[in-house]
Amino acid sequence: MQYLAWITAACAVIAALLLAVKLYKTRKELKSLCEGLEKSLPFGEEIAFDGGDKHIKRIIAALNRQLNEIERIKRSIEDADSGMKEAIVNISHDLRTPLTAINGYIALLEREEKSESVSRYISQIENRVAAMTVLIEELFGYSLVASVRASSPKPVNVCSALEESLVSFIGAFGQRGITPEIRLPSSAVWRVCDEQALARVFGNVIGNAVKYSESDFSVTMTEDCEITFSNTASSLKNADISRLFERFYTADAEKSSTGLGLAIAKTLTLQMGGDISAEYKNEKLIIRLNFCN
Numbered sequence: 001m002q003y004l005a006w007i008t009a010a011c012a013v014i015a016a017l018l019l020a021v022k023l024y025k026t027r028k029e030l031k032s033l034c035e036g037l038e039k040s041l042p043f044g045e046e047i048a049f050d051g052g053d054k055h056i057k058r059i060i061a062a063l064n065r066q067l068n069e070i071e072r073i074k075r076s077i078e079d080a081d082s083g084m085k086e087a088i089v090n091i092s093h094d095l096r097t098p099l100t101a102i103n104g105y106i107a108l109l110e111r112e113e114k115s116e117s118v119s120r121y122i123s124q125i126e127n128r129v130a131a132m133t134v135l136i137e138e139l140f141g142y143s144l145v146a147s148v149r150a151s152s153p154k155p156v157n158v159c160s161a162l163e164e165s166l167v168s169f170i171g172a173f174g175q176r177g178i179t180p181e182i183r184l185p186s187s188a189v190w191r192v193c194d195e196q197a198l199a200r201v202f203g204n205v206i207g208n209a210v211k212y213s214e215s216d217f218s219v220t221m222t223e224d225c226e227i228t229f230s231n232t233a234s235s236l237k238n239a240d241i242s243r244l245f246e247r248f249y250t251a252d253a254e255k256s257s258t259g260l261g262l263a264i265a266k267t268l269t270l271q272m273g274g275d276i277s278a279e280y281k282n283e284k285l286i287i288r289l290n291f292c293n
Contacts, residue, residue: 095132102125102129153272156192160188161198173210178213198268201276205287226288228287237283239280274292
């Protein structure tokens, strides 16, 4: 009986050791699986695994099938998006030619003798053509911005660039009776970005404020390159602010807009490593820009 007890104890020890080795190998293989997931998921690559556990191999095979399907769907979406952008560019280009011709004929009509009512009709046509031209240019511009990255990064004084953009809107502020409140740092704030893209971002954000502001506009910039634009816009109280940066989303249907201005601003801001967000509080639209690099 004593020998039987020793044999039983020895078998239990051996079994425990084998189980410990098995658990160690399984833990090691699971760690390898996690590392493979971390490396593969961001790039859609298959998970490489050298372990021998058949159950883990089945899990990895299933994950790889899903990764391949996700990558296929991703490529399909990218191809569709690329095709849409190309179509928009082509359509915008094709529409420019007849609009140019219409403007030419309107100019010729202006030289002819005409009644007061005809002159009024021509003026209305001219205004509609001008509005269409602006919309087509915005659409064309968005297609180019969305398909081409900001390509000339260099150190830029963001404070100076913002000041120049604000100066360019002095006339627009005056027409709307807006006296802007501006608080900028006294020293230069340098960031590496595309100068033209940065000017486009500021222009689109300020232009949006001019369009929707009722009486006021303020901009504040810190030395950490955090920029806050604010204006009263009670007409946006029913708008979905979370969609403000979506392309073709128009917050106020009564305003003439393609809904592309802020979408372009967001695209360019992200391309330059910045961040942009919007908030609506106490009937004020607040847009925040941040360039951290």
